[in-house]
Amino acid sequence: MYTQALNDLPTPHNLEDAEKMANFQTRIDSEDRIEANDWMPEAYRRTLVRQISQHAHSEIIGQLPEGAWITRAPSLRRKAALLAKVQDECGHGLYLYAAAETLNASREALMDQLMEGKAKYSSIFNYPTMTWADIGAIGWLVDGAAIMNQIPLCRCSYGPYARAMIRVCKEESFHQRQGFEIMMTLAKGSARQKAMAQDALNRWWWPSLMMFGPPDTDSQHSDQSTRWKIKRFSNDELRQKFVDATVPQAQFLGLTLPDPDLRQDEVTGNWMYGEIDWEEFKQVIAGNGPCNQDRLASRRKAHEEGAWVREAAAAYAARQASRHAA
């Protein structure tokens, strides 16, 4: 998902106290929550810092494709909604950086890693937003997929992450609904509007399915994350839930999902989808998607242009502090 690029196996540490490890697993198994200052295996801490920071980066970079349409939204109502949604995504990033900081990572260091191209974020935000319909498709599909992934994270074993996800999930639902409303308006509009909606769906459908990460057969880190109850469902399970929820919505819109192999399994009722292009996924994660360079360049530019504000705030705070001391 937003952390689909995680690919190292956490290395079990023989040096760590076996008894502490066993107690830790017992706490996890009994659905106890782990808090910031509790003892935890180093690999648990490392896995969480990577997952939470990748998730945070995804929220922050995720503002860019949609932010590009704020000034071009077709009405004041749409503009206000999009602005509020993008502001929420910024907040999600901040909640998540704060959760990562409880594990002794610093937000500044994490953001620097992102800007240096050393950190990963979700592949989905490396695709361009070419028309207004893309804003509808993102809200409906991308936020829809994110919700599917984030709801089980509200029960993650690490307390600060779970609490951040509860706040995030409360805010997400409006994101998906405003996107679906945009799609609905276009799909019920003129032939050109409907074609625009169909075109956006064609381009966003497969990348949305890739958001859930590699198939279970080659997802390396899932087992340990599942044992630690960081992860509650496998990538393929979540992907299937998403497809099953979305197919009827596309039918309602009168739009066609761009998958000739899509069919409903008579026994399970699940919608079976065609082959996902995992090579494309690997390329986008590796930095070779259509917008990877752009996204990092925009992030760096915003950071550099904000430097004077940070410096001014620091100087003002220092002066106030020295006045109080005098």
Add this chain to the structure above:
Amino acid sequence: MNKTLKATPPVQLWEVFIRSRSGLAHKHVGSLHAEDAELALQAARNLFTRRGEGLSIWVVPSHLIVASDPSEKGMLFEPALSKAYRHPTFYNVPEEVGHM
């Protein structure tokens, strides 16, 4: 890519507490970074109260919070469990006495 930037200097961390309704206590909602108290309050308002979540905000520099040590959890809190006589259910009141 991989161009090394100057490390971003750290900004002070604050803990945020919000009173959601009159009559309720302020409750911890999260943390944020800000250079001073005024900016911390503004950031807390933007970050945590965009949907009517609060009527009052407290911000406290994180380093000023003194916390109990989780490794002393047993010593600090377990004795309470062995003192059942501190709870009303420890005492038998015959049924005919009625509610007490």
